[in-house]
Amino acid sequence: MSLKTSKLSVIPLGGTGEIGKNLLVFEYDESIVVIDGGVKFPGEELLGIDLVIPDISYLEKNRERIKGLFITHGHEDHIGGLPFILPKLNIPIYGTKLTIGLVMAKFQERAPYPESLIHIIEPGELVQAGAFQVEAFRVTHSIPDAVGYSLLTPVGRVVYTGDFKVDYTPIDGQNMDLGKLAAWGEEGILALICDSTNAERPGVTMSERVVGKTLCDWFERAEGKIILASFASNVHRIQQAINAAADIGRKVCVVGRSMESVVRTSIEMGYLRLPYPEILVESSDVENISPSGLLVLTTGSQGEPLAALTRMATGSHRQIKVEVGDMVIIAATPIPGNEKLVGKTINHLYQIGAEVVTKEMGQVHVSGHANQEELKLIIRLARPRYLIPHHGEIRHQVALRRIGHTLGYEDKDIAITQLGSRVELSADGMGFGLNAEAGSVNIDGLGIGDVGQIVLRDRQQLAQDGVVVLIAAISKGKPYTLLSGLDIISRGFTFMKEAGELVEGAQKVGIQTLTAQLERDQIEWMNLKSTLRDSLGNYFWEKTHRRPMILPVLLSI
Amino acid sequence: MSLKTSKLSVIPLGGTGEIGKNLLVFEYDESIVVIDGGVKFPGEELLGIDLVIPDISYLEKNRERIKGLFITHGHEDHIGGLPFILPKLNIPIYGTKLTIGLVMAKFQERAPYPESLIHIIEPGELVQAGAFQVEAFRVTHSIPDAVGYSLLTPVGRVVYTGDFKVDYTPIDGQNMDLGKLAAWGEEGILALICDSTNAERPGVTMSERVVGKTLCDWFERAEGKIILASFASNVHRIQQAINAAADIGRKVCVVGRSMESVVRTSIEMGYLRLPYPEILVESSDVENISPSGLLVLTTGSQGEPLAALTRMATGSHRQIKVEVGDMVIIAATPIPGNEKLVGKTINHLYQIGAEVVTKEMGQVHVSGHANQEELKLIIRLARPRYLIPHHGEIRHQVALRRIGHTLGYEDKDIAITQLGSRVELSADGMGFGLNAEAGSVNIDGLGIGDVGQIVLRDRQQLAQDGVVVLIAAISKGKPYTLLSGLDIISRGFTFMKEAGELVEGAQKVGIQTLTAQLERDQIEWMNLKSTLRDSLGNYFWEKTHRRPMILPVLLSI
Incomplete structure (x- = not known):
């Protein structure tokens, strides 16, 4: 395969169309480089879920080609997923001193990550990772030792800002390396992948x-x-x-x-x-x-x-x-x-x-992300051919595109990505290739990924109206007869002790339904259960306008 | 009882320490007047609850003394509770034309409220309601036909602003009656009960x-x-x-x-x-x-x-x-x-x-509530002896108190109330009396008040980790034996079809626990269930770090 025909792929597996769980993949021929591996806090519809991490199936399948994982800074949405992700990949990781320190602290409660795979780097240091020459450059953000990355690739230089603001008076005196960005801009940057979190906010973020x-x-x-x-x-x-x-x-x-x-x-x-x-x-x-x-x-x-x-x-x-x-x-x-x-x-x-x-009462907090005027500055300094808004929901990505428009970029020069989008870059231009597998993995207790749509839907129904368990014993052979009454247990539905009439009515409806079914020549257990579920479901809806989950337990004895 | 020794009580049964479900009670000897009856939208901890209304036990117990319910305006947090409250009280209601129209629209889907009890009033009209002479005065707000109320009582005049902002250029040309407020201020206002929603916001609200x-x-x-x-x-x-x-x-x-x-x-x-x-x-x-x-x-x-x-x-x-x-x-x-x-x-x-x-992109919305400078204006015009912040959480009430301080009021002149607080007013001063019964009533479907703490706690547990039902049949007489295996059904816990090992392990633990218990000479069913619940609870926690609700169903056959 000739290098000239190859394209560079930029694939966000997290952090695009969302705020959180950042994970960005760069791919060229046999080389893959990953940046960050964060968590996202679950939305309220994800009942009981503790954390959400990116689906890394794509990385697992291409594990052999990964040359390294580079970390921008030590915030949870950039490093929180690493204890779940790294043990599956076993790849070299790179980051500045504090960032690596914070990552290692996360591994303390778990099996430690092999020391031979951990690399502390300095901004300006060149790391050759397969086809990529990777270089960290200092940015200012709401945590010390934050960097962005430049990747010099066979098709040109791409730069990822990481999370940043332009703070001219940082507390530690470590200024954002605007000069480096400008120098790369002079040489030519193919694409700038840029923090869009605050792209809706006018002006500048305060120091x-x-x-x-x-x-x-x-x-x-x-x-x-x-x-x-x-x-x-x-x-x-x-x-x-x-x-x-x-x-x-x-x-x-x-x-x-x-x-x-x-x-x-x-x-x-x-x-x-x-x-x-x-x-x-x-x-x-x-x-x-x-x-x-x-x-x-x-x-x-x-x-x-x-x-x-x-x-x-x-x-x-x-x-x-x-x-x-x-x-x-x-x-x-x-x-x-x-x-x-x-x-x-x-x-x-x-x-x-x-x-x-x-x-509200005074500036006791300032944001860590760049507002519109800072974003314009960075784009003007870097002067990239293409612009890829990252780290934001689509409203923020579109807001950065709007900023791009004011600076002369056209829609075709700006890539609005979704999770798994493959942005293909070459000297010829920018386009979209086939999507990579991407999504979310829910973490609940010790379980990683075992709480999916069905379990969540059940939790939602349980949360709304609770559960009603119906219990009856039925003779094994013909003629089928009900060996017991119908017992009803409920939780989260209504306070049963004060709902005698409701329970009695439900028992009556349930026993009628069961007896009618049992008189038939053949009974099919699944049908029996669903008929019972339907008739009691209708009864409860009529009486309460609630839809508890109904679990019929029929013992055949 | 001599009038001179009686005190006027102001009792918020809703709308204080919270935003929503406004209901304010005024009481003097044998006369009670109520203002508004709103709903609140449930917080996310109130799983499955549709609406929250004030607990009106106090009004039900004192129904005979209620002379009327006056409505300030047609927003849900002031009228939404009326379809639940009014049928229990059967009292005359008063409001301006649009407000009454909106209230009646709420009754359309239900039994209509008796026409003889409905009174459309004009601002400036005097209504004698027991010991109170009630007069509506026009305010500006984000709905037409909004009013506040003055109550002339045997101990002096109290004024409730209702929800308001000072809009000098209202769309319908119906200005806030600042003149009336000033005139009453001249005569002397004993207490001003004042909207504190926006008391944290500086400046003025735009028109x-x-x-x-x-x-x-x-x-x-x-x-x-x-x-x-x-x-x-x-x-x-x-x-x-x-x-x-x-x-x-x-x-x-x-x-x-x-x-x-x-x-x-x-x-x-x-x-x-x-x-x-x-x-x-x-x-x-x-x-x-x-x-x-x-x-x-x-x-x-x-x-x-x-x-x-x-x-x-x-x-x-x-x-x-x-x-x-x-x-x-x-x-x-x-x-x-x-x-x-x-x-x-x-x-x-x-x-x-x-x-x-x-x-954020332009003023496509303005608030309906008064900001700090408007609140100062109203307090300066009314010049009340006492100030009672209403319609706000405690942060807003305290913010209004802070405004009061800047205008020369001292802490003793300002009453920060909670639900059911009884503020007692007389010529001698202001103090707190015995609290009235107050609180929240949850509405879920057709049920009013049947979803309390226990049911909600169950829903929360169900929402977090789901439910596991354990089913076993046990012989009626001695020796007690297990007539079946242990069946396990779960919803919202984990995807059981893919958790074969977990289920098998649970069955083993459950059967062990049951057999051990059944070998005893006497078994107590409640104990049997709770032992089973504990052992399976521990098993699931150890394996998954989750705590599903466990419901043992033991059939004695």
């Missing part, structure tokens, strides 16, 4: 540094304890909060599993610097510190039912009690779907008599 | 007229069909959309049950005026009209699964097909909790290739 200023202002006004809830991974924000606490002589207590873990990892690896070591206090020591001398850093900014702030708000946290006069700062925006949970937490806190500071 | 302008702009840009989704009850917005359509020569098709009903009622009662009668077309005629000549007014602005826009977006609406180049305007803000549903609709529409216009 994380703004949050630091706002926090200082609020801290100065506080009289009781200060409790700050934020994403655990936003190390820069944690750094700024600790600095602000030091300035006014408050000690800092870190509470919540993921917050404790990230703070520990970040201190160990040098990404978080304490003004003086004794500023950190254990939560067991909190009772000895006056409220006006304390800052609590915690999880729960999304109102998650089990998170520390949520438990504090409901008075069920063991160590930290919220009291009248405490100030609670929620430094986050609710992820769509979490608004009500966050609202509940806020209301509980007010009920206690705490002061609650949210994003 | 509904702004939306009219924006709609005209968008309409002019549209090439294909225009589909406008809005709350059905926002008659002013519908009026403006119809006017804008007339201006550019488009016909109007009204789609969606509640939209059709409100438009019909409003036209009949003179609240909606058509530029010319033939502008309205039936949805069955839409196929004969060119897309560029059509405006579709529809429901579904909240992404409700069964609403017309949602069905159009998924291609399942019979008459209206969304096509490439159509413009869909969503003229609403998602109610907290609906963000994901609305997002889904938007994504479906983009998938089809429609242009989607949301509030």
